[in-house]
Each structure stands twice: as structure tokens, then as C-alpha cells.
Amino acid sequence: MSSVRFGVNYTPTHGWFHHWLxxxxDEVHADLDSIGRLGLDHIRVFPVWPVFQPNRALIRPRAVEQLVRLVDTAAEHxxxxxxxxxxGHLSSFDFVPSWTTTWHRRNLFTDPAVAEGQAEYLRTLAEALADRPNxxxxxxxNEVNQFSAAPHPDPDPxxxxxxxxxxRRMLDACERGAPGRCHLHASYDAAWYHDGxxxxxxxSARLGAMTAVHSWVFNGTAQRHGATGAATEQHAAYLVELSKAWADRPDRPVWLQEVGAPAPHIPPERAAAFTEATVANALDCPAVWGVTWWCSHDVDRALADFPELEYGLGLLTNDREVxxxxRAIARIVREQRGREHQPTPRRTALVLDVDDAYGAPDRSGCAPGGEYFEAWMRLAAQGLRxxxxxxxxxxxxxxLxxxxxxxxVTVSQTLKGAGR
Structure with a gap:
């Protein structure tokens, strides 16, 4: 068994993701230095698709070069x-190129020309980085599934x-560009919670090198259970375990790729305690590859129109103060460094019926407030793992x-206190 990886989703202090423009x-160096001082070992970075591929036949060499320079700078830290x-989608804003919208409106997932352009873009980025050891x-x-259905205002069915x-086509393109690297995809929690x-x-659990889960308790969990509720502190662990039900093998790695402490659902004075509890519960799940916090730095309040909770999610301020x-993440990293991740197996399993395992038409019971979600959380609150x-x-x-x-055990048995 290997140690769990700890990282952060990199939000640049200078211009947010518009920094590519x-x-x-020098600003990147300063940002990554402040991240490195927390003891973290990786970052997740976000090229803005329309900046990098403004025309279907134009992937800007200078933008790709800047990405390579960022990756090389990260290696220095x-x-x-x-x-x-x-x-794609970032912090409530959509970034899609003009060749897919308005007069050129085409489906992001089913139009052959769009898919060809997307695949070539992913292959190009991967190939540019294929020889970088880090x-x-x-x-x-990032959560491209949000484009595919409601509540998106203009979905691509x-x-x-x-x-x-x-x-599969997108993952194959990544593999062609950088063979043997860890290529995956990521969805927001509609993939787990929304019927149909x-x-x-x-x-999520069968395509790509590992499973990614994104845990956000503003999805009804904190509203229903409160900032200190067991369900709120166990939400990330729940998604990790939920994903394993569909995995083809028990040792498939699961990456907690996004998790954060959104105010006011998690009051700022509770952020550290929530962070510690969330990570501790996630680490109690077998086969966790890593925990990557959202996000590195607060969003500059000089930038307009973000939802209020997006401004303060950083582990560091916009001035790079911890x-x-x-500080909680840094303590956890110090404590976990070099420690093998080998929690004991979870002996009690709660049965989940979604009608059809592959299509999962009946997922809403898995969502906060759903019968299955609440039953699982009752067991977790009893310490039953x-x-x-x-x-x-x-x-x-x-x-088994x-x-x-x-x-x-079944959901109905949890209502009688069954399970040990």
C-alpha cells in the first residue's frame, strides 16, 4: 500500500483563471511557493478551453507553451x-469556445466535428507534457457533465x-498523447444523485485510470444536517464508498478530487474543524488515492459576479497568507507523511437498489434527504463504517x-437499528 497524496486545486491569485490571458x-512562482509551504505534493490546473483552442482548427502554441512552463515551475516547487x-465549467462560469455556440451551436457530446476538435485538443496538451516527470x-x-442536462440553462442532450x-474517445485521446499516465474524468454529483x-x-467508477469524486455539502447536506452534523462531515467519505459499489475491482483507486468548506454552510470559524473531520473520514475509506482541496487561494474580490461562497474557499488568502x-491541511500532511494508507475493510454494507446498475435510473435516493443517503448516514453516526x-x-x-x-443490511433494517 502507498501513502495518500495531498494536493490542492490551483486558483491563481493574479487574475484567477483569466491569468492565461x-x-x-513570477506570479505563478509565488503562488506555487505558498502552496509548497503547506507540504502538499500536487496541484490540479485548469487551462481555459476557449483561450487554448479559440478555433476548432487552432490550438494556440503559445498557450500550450505556457502550460508546459507552469508544469515545469511546479516541479521546481x-x-x-x-x-x-x-x-468547461469553473466556479459557476461556463467557458466554451465560440465554435460551439450561437451561430455555430453544436452539441458538445454528439457532434462529430466538435468531438474531433476536443480529442485533438486533449491529445495535444497530453503530448506536450508527456516527457515531464511531474x-x-x-x-x-472539470464537471463537464453539468452541460448535459438540467439544471443547466442550455444543455447539450x-x-x-x-x-x-x-x-472513451476523450480518454483514448489523452492516452495517445501521453501513454501510460493516469488519465481520468470527473463529474459533479448529479452523476450520483440525479435520476436519469x-x-x-x-x-465514473469504470472508465479511466481511477474514480474521481467531488464533494460539496452545499448540495443540501449541510442545509439538512447542519455544519457539525455527522452527514456533513461524512459526505466525502460517503461519495468515496458510494463509488465503490460500481467499481469492477475492490482496489480501484478513488481520488477525492474536489472538497471544500463553503461558507455560510460551513461558518469560517468551523472551517478548520470541518477540514480535519472530512479528511479523517475520507482516510478511513480503503483505496483512496488522494485528497485535493478546493482551492489554493481565495478569489480576488476585485473580480465581479462570483457567487459569494466562491470568494473564500482558499487554503490561503489572495495575499498568500495561510x-x-x-493550517489544518498542513498538520494533516505532516502527520500522514510516509504513513501507509491501509484502513481496515468496511465489514457492514448497506444494499443499494437503483433498478439498473449501469443506467442507474433511480439515483435520487442516494442524494441528501433521500432514503438511502439518510440510512447510510444513520449507520455512520453509530460508528459502523x-x-x-x-x-x-x-x-x-x-x-463480498x-x-x-x-x-x-437493508435500508428498512436501519430503521430498526440493525447492523453491527
Whole structure:
């Protein structure tokens, strides 16, 4: 077993992600130095898609060069780098190129020309970084599933079969560019919680080198359970365990790729305690590859129109001063450095029935307030460390043994206090 990786999603202090328009390597150095001082070992970075590929046939060499320079600079600060390709969606703003919108409106997932352009873009970025030792690999994009269905105001409809085909094509493009690196994709929690959403749990847990989960308690969890509730502090762990129900093998790595302490749902004075509890609970899950906090630095309040909670999510201020949550992460990193990640198996599994495991049409019970979510959290609040098992696998002795599960309980049994 290896140690858990600890990192942060890099939000530049100078211009936020618009820094690609006025790229300043000195500012990047200063930002990465402040990140490195927390003891973190990796960052996740976000090229802005329309800046890098303003025309379907033009991937700007200078932009790609700037990305390579950022990755090289990260190496100087002892940081590995994962690169998200299709941005896509960032902190409530959508960034899609003009060749997919208005007069050129084309479906992001099903139009052949768009898919060809996307694949070439991802391949180009991966190839440019393929020889960098600190390049971890590509993430296809940041929560691109939000473009595929409501509540997006202008969605690009796609079936779950088409979504799978698109994901495979994008992942294959990353692999062609940088063979053997860790290429994956990432969805926001509609993939786990929304009935009929075209990006499914099976996509997340079976495609790509590992599973990514993004944990945000402003999704109804904190509103329902409060800032100190067990469900709020266990939400990230729940998503990690939920993802394992669909995995084809028990040792598939799970990356907690985004998790943060959003105010006012988590009051600033509770941010450090929430951070410590969230990470501790996540580390109690087997097969966790890493924890990557959102985000590195607060958003500059000179920038307009962000939702209020987005401004203060950093581990550091916009002046690069460490905040309480940053100090908490630094303590955790010191304590975990060199320690093998080998928590005991979760012996009790709660049965999950989503009707059809691949399409998962009945996912809403997994969401905050849903019958399954609340049952799992009841077990967790009792200290029972529940796993998740799909109904189709609940009687599969080999599957249960591979995961170390010795007891299977149903949602109705949790209402009677069953499970040990």
C-alpha cells in the first residue's frame, strides 16, 4: 500500500483563471511557493478551453507553451500536476469556445466535428507534457457533465450510451498523447444523485485510470444536517464508498478530487474543524488515492459576479497568507507523511437498489434527504463504517469476500437499528 497524496486545486491569485490571458511566471512562482509551504505534493490546473483552442482548427502554441512552463515551475516547487482539459465549467462560469455556440451551436457530446476538435485538443496538451516527470496525467474536464442536462440553462442532450462513447474517445485521446499516465474524468454529483442523468455512476467508477469524486455539502447536506452534523462531515467519505459499489475491482483507486468548506454552510470559524473531520473520514475509506482541496487561494474580490461562497474557499488568502483550514491541511500532511494508507475493510454494507446498475435510473435516493443517503448516514453516526453494495451484488459471496464485507443490511433494517 502507498501513502495518500495531498494536493490542492490551483486558483491563481493574479487574475484567477483569466491569468492565461496575462500569463506571469513570477506570479505563478509565488503562488506555487505558498502552496509548497503547506507540504502538499500536487496541484490540479485548469487551462481555459476557449483561450487554448479559440478555433476548432487552432490550438494556440503559445498557450500550450505556457502550460508546459507552469508544469515545469511546479516541479521546481516539488509539485506534481494533473491537468484538466475542457474548461468547461469553473466556479459557476461556463467557458466554451465560440465554435460551439450561437451561430455555430453544436452539441458538445454528439457532434462529430466538435468531438474531433476536443480529442485533438486533449491529445495535444497530453503530448506536450508527456516527457515531464511531474505530469500525473489528464482529467478530461472539470464537471463537464453539468452541460448535459438540467439544471443547466442550455444543455447539450446526450444518452448515457453516448456519454460513455464520448468519455472513451476523450480518454483514448489523452492516452495517445501521453501513454501510460493516469488519465481520468470527473463529474459533479448529479452523476450520483440525479435520476436519469446521462453521466452515470458506472461511467465514473469504470472508465479511466481511477474514480474521481467531488464533494460539496452545499448540495443540501449541510442545509439538512447542519455544519457539525455527522452527514456533513461524512459526505466525502460517503461519495468515496458510494463509488465503490460500481467499481469492477475492490482496489480501484478513488481520488477525492474536489472538497471544500463553503461558507455560510460551513461558518469560517468551523472551517478548520470541518477540514480535519472530512479528511479523517475520507482516510478511513480503503483505496483512496488522494485528497485535493478546493482551492489554493481565495478569489480576488476585485473580480465581479462570483457567487459569494466562491470568494473564500482558499487554503490561503489572495495575499498568500495561510488560513485556518490551510493550517489544518498542513498538520494533516505532516502527520500522514510516509504513513501507509491501509484502513481496515468496511465489514457492514448497506444494499443499494437503483433498478439498473449501469443506467442507474433511480439515483435520487442516494442524494441528501433521500432514503438511502439518510440510512447510510444513520449507520455512520453509530460508528459502523458502512460500505455500499449494489442489490445485484448483495448475494455474490465472491464479491463480498473480495471487499471484506461480512454483513449486508437493508435500508428498512436501519430503521430498526440493525447492523453491527
Amino acid at each position: 496575462d500569463f506571469d511566471l 516539488g509539485l506534481d500536476v494533473n491537468v484538466d482539459g475542457l474548461q 505530469f500525473l496525467g489528464m482529467t478530461v474536464g 446526450v444518452t448515457h450510451e453516448q456519454a460513455a462513447d464520448w468519455l 442523468h446521462p453521466f452515470t455512476p458506472a461511467h 488560513k485556518p483550514a490551510g 458502512p460500505a455500499v453494495v449494489l442489490a445485484e451484488r448483495a448475494a455474490d459471496a465472491g464479491h 469476500a473480495d471487499r471484506g464485507i461480512t454483513e449486508v
